[in-house]
Amino acid sequence: MADSFNFELVSPERLLLSAMVTEVVIPATEGEMTVMANHAPTMTTVKPGVVTVKTADGKSERFAVFGGFADILPTGCTLLAESAVHVDELDRTVLENRIDAVRAELEGAGDEKKTRLEQFIAELTKLGEIVIPA
Amino acid sequence: MPSLKDLKNRIASVKATQKITKAMKMVAAAKLRRAQEAAEAARPYSQRMADVLANIAQAVGADDSVPQLMTGTGKDDTHLLIVCTAERGLCGGFNSQIARFARDHVRKLLAAGKTVKIICVGKKGFDILRREFASLIIDRVDLREVKKIGFENADRIGHKVIELFEKGEFDVCTLFYSEFKSVISQVPTAQQLIPASAGADSAETAEASAIYEYEPDAGAILTDLIPRNISMQIFRALLENVAGEMGAKMSAMDNATRNAGEMIDKLTLNYNRQRQAQITKELIEIISGAEAL
Numbered sequence: 001m002a003d004s005f006n007f008e009l010v011s012p013e014r015l016l017l018s019a020m021v022t023e024v025v026i027p028a029t030e031g032e033m034t035v036m037a038n039h040a041p042t043m044t045t046v047k048p049g050v051v052t053v054k055t056a057d058g059k060s061e062r063f064a065v066f067g068g069f070a071d072i073l074p075t076g077c078t079l080l081a082e083s084a085v086h087v088d089e090l091d092r093t094v095l096e097n098r099i100d101a102v103r104a105e106l107e108g109a110g111d112e113k114k115t116r117l118e119q120f121i122a123e124l125t126k127l128g129e130i131v132i133p134a
Numbered sequence: 135m136p137s138l139k140d141l142k143n144r145i146a147s148v149k150a151t152q153k154i155t156k157a158m159k160m161v162a163a164a165k166l167r168r169a170q171e172a173a174e175a176a177r178p179y180s181q182r183m184a185d186v187l188a189n190i191a192q193a194v195g196a197d198d199s200v201p202q203l204m205t206g207t208g209k210d211d212t213h214l215l216i217v218c219t220a221e222r223g224l225c226g227g228f229n230s231q232i233a234r235f236a237r238d239h240v241r242k243l244l245a246a247g248k249t250v251k252i253i254c255v256g257k258k259g260f261d262i263l264r265r266e267f268a269s270l271i272i273d274r275v276d277l278r279e280v281k282k283i284g285f286e287n288a289d290r291i292g293h294k295v296i297e298l299f300e301k302g303e304f305d306v307c308t309l310f311y312s313e314f315k316s317v318i319s320q321v322p323t324a325q326q327l328i329p330a331s332a333g334a335d336s337a338e339t340a341e342a343s344a345i346y347e348y349e350p351d352a353g354a355i356l357t358d359l360i361p362r363n364i365s366m367q368i369f370r371a372l373l374e375n376v377a378g379e380m381g382a383k384m385s386a387m388d389n390a391t392r393n394a395g396e397m398i399d400k401l402t403l404n405y406n407r408q409r410q411a412q413i414t415k416e417l418i419e420i421i422s423g424a425e426a427l
Binding site for chain 1: 172175176178179180182183185186189190284285288289345346347348349350352354355358359362366369
């Protein structure tokens, strides 16, 4: 049995999860990474995607996060998400509303911002495909 | 001297008012509890955010990669004030307290020859500040339609502020809101957003911080983090404001209910006394009429 560590998933509105876990998969900006106990201290930004958590009692839970960053220490890991929901609570309309909102922002945005927003939309779309089977 | 009928009408109307204030007080109490819960729920996030920020700021040090949002432009000629107040009145001195505090600040800045720009969040503050500084108000954010303040609302304001900063519209940004101390005490507070004041917090965590690996590099994370932090601070301010507003409204309505009660007592006494006087008068008339026969 692998060592467990304390994982916290926090969004500005509330603390979603605080539990002992053995493994967390984080969609970091530079590729997915799996965090296990005694990970080297790392700080990374997170892109929209799915966080998979394997708790100490063997259960596995999935959360959809919309950007944020993670603070990883050997003894624990904190994921500060801009916004996060449990995968079960996420449905297609919510996601589509979000995408539409970003699209609206896209109109009249500057070049640099445009590419960033387009990337954001692509990530959201991909997230939707993973989470909700069409 | 008002007639008996007038008195009766007045008692009825004060009673109706009392019912309204009592209901408003109870609504405010329920909302206050919810607002407090929301403020509580937001605390872990802002705490972690502050820790992480202090950590990174220290790691990056005086490097060139520190974004301007953190260090500021190096000038302090133009000030942007974000004044957060409530959308509704009937909450005692809550709104005017914040507005007065902001007004004093604006006067001080103007006297020092600075340029001042104001963004009003909430209708009441706008109404008050408009009287004196109409030309300085560059924008107002209306949260009237919003039932429950979410992070998106704060984020939108945050983006607006950052956009203005990138255009070089201001040098220093200060946030005005009311800190929720307790139900009966809310303290108007000014907090500097840009340049971010790391202040005492960073010194405390200085020893505890580990050597981090950064992905991507520290500068990039910081660039990503600071806008988030600004939004977060605004979010926190808005939540505190809601809690404060409800607290103030609760005590204001409690006072109003009590005053109405006193008034009803006084009017009822008056009413009874007059009724008695009238009965006595009628009796005298009957008796003297009988004697005359």
